[in-house]
Amino acid sequence: MNETGPLEQNNRAREVLGIEGICKSYAQGLFGRKKIVVLKDVRLSIEPCTVTGLFGPSGAGKTTLGDIALGLRRPDRGRISWLGRDVQGLSGEEKKALRPRFQKLFQDPALSFAPFLSLKQSLDDAICFLSSGSRSSAQLQKRMDTLMREMKLERELLERTPDSLSGGEIQRFALIRCLLADPVFLVADEPTSRLDPLVQAQVARLIQKTAVQKNLAVLFISHDLALLQALCTRIMSLEEGRVRLLQPKG
Numbered sequence: 715m716n717e718t719g720p721l722e723q724n725n726r727a728r729e730v731l732g733i734e735g736i737c738k739s740y741a742q743g744l745f746g747r748k749k750i751v752v753l754k755d756v757r758l759s760i761e762p763c764t765v766t767g768l769f770g771p772s773g774a775g776k777t778t779l780g781d782i783a784l785g786l787r788r789p790d791r792g793r794i795s796w797l798g799r800d801v802q803g804l805s806g807e808e809k810k811a812l813r814p815r816f817q818k819l820f821q822d823p824a825l826s827f828a829p830f831l832s833l834k835q836s837l838d839d840a841i842c843f844l845s846s847g848s849r850s851s852a853q854l855q856k857r858m859d860t861l862m863r864e865m866k867l868e869r870e871l872l873e874r875t876p877d878s879l880s881g882g883e884i885q886r887f888a889l890i891r892c893l894l895a896d897p898v899f900l901v902a903d904e905p906t907s908r909l910d911p912l913v914q915a916q917v918a919r920l921i922q923k924t925a926v927q928k929n930l931a932v933l934f935i936s937h938d939l940a941l942l943q944a945l946c947t948r949i950m951s952l953e954e955g956r957v958r959l960l961q962p963k964g
C-alpha cells in the first residue's frame with residue numbers, strides 16, 4: 715500500500731527533505747566479510763527555515779545519513795524525497811535541476827577548495843557551473859559580492875590560495891559557494907570542529923542567521939551538544955542506528 719491521506723500530503727508539501735525507512739550497512743574487514751549496520755529504519759522530516767541538530771558519538775553514522783539525504787551515498791533500503799518529490803522517481807533533467815539546491819558544507823576547511831587555485835578561480839568555476847538561462851554569471855558574481863560584504867570578507871582575499879586564509883575565512887567562502895546555488899537544504903557536517911572556539915561560535919551563528927534570512931533548512935551535524943542547544947530548532951540523536959528526538963534544554 716502506498717496511499718497517503720490529506721494530512722500526510724499536506725505535510726509532505728511543506729517538507730524540504732523527507733527520509734523514510736532508511737537502512738544502511740557497510741561491508742568491512744578482510745574480503746568485506748564483516749557487515750556493520752549503521753542506519754536502521756531511519757525516518758526524518760525537515761521543514762524550510764529550520765536548523766535541525768544531528769548529535770551522536772563518533773562512528774554513529776551521522777555523515778552517512780547526511781550524505782544519503784543529499785543523494786551522495788545510496789541507502790540499502792528506504793525512500794528520500796526532495797521538496798515533496800520522491801528522488802527515485804525524478805527524471806534525469808529534474809534531478810539535475812534540483813541537485814544544486816541540496817548542498818554540503820564540509821568539516822575540513824582546507825579540503826573545501828583546490829589547494830593550487832586562488833579562491834577567485836574556484837568561485838569562478840562554481841559560477842560557471844551554476845550559471846544558466848535564468849541566472850547569468852554576472853548576476854551570480856553580483857550575488858557573490860553581496861554575500862562577501864555580508865560576511866565581512868575583503869575582496870583582496872580572493873586572490874589568495876586556501877593555505878593563506880584562516881579556517882574561519884575559508885568556511886565563510888565555502889558557505890558562499892553553497893549559497894550561490896540558491897539552496898533549500900544544507901548539510902553542515904561538523905563545520906566548526908576544526909576552528910578555534912571564538913571563530914566556531916561566529917561561523918555557527920552565521921549559518922543559523924543564513925537559514926533564517928535565506929529560507930534555508932539546515933542539518934547541522936556536531937558532537938557539541940551545547941553548541942547545538944544554542945543553535946537549533948530541534949536536536950535529533952543518532953545512536954545504534956536509530957534517530958530520536960532529544961528533549962530541548964531546560
Ligand SMILES: Nc1ncnc2c1ncn2[C@@H]1O[C@H](COP(=O)(O)OP(=O)(O)OP(=O)(O)O)[C@@H](O)[C@H]1O
Nearest residue numbers: 740741742752770771772773774775776777778779
Ligand atoms: N565507505 C565505507 N565503507 C565501510 N565502512 C564505512 C564507510 N563509510 C563509513 N563507514 C563506517 O560506518 C560507520 C559510520 O561512519 P560515519 O562516518 O557515518 O560516522 P559519523 O557519525 O559521521 O562519525 P564521526 O562523528 O567520527 O564523523 C563507521 O563505523 C565507519 O567506519
Ligand SMILES: [Mg+2]
Nearest residue numbers: 776777778903
Ligand atoms: Mg562524520
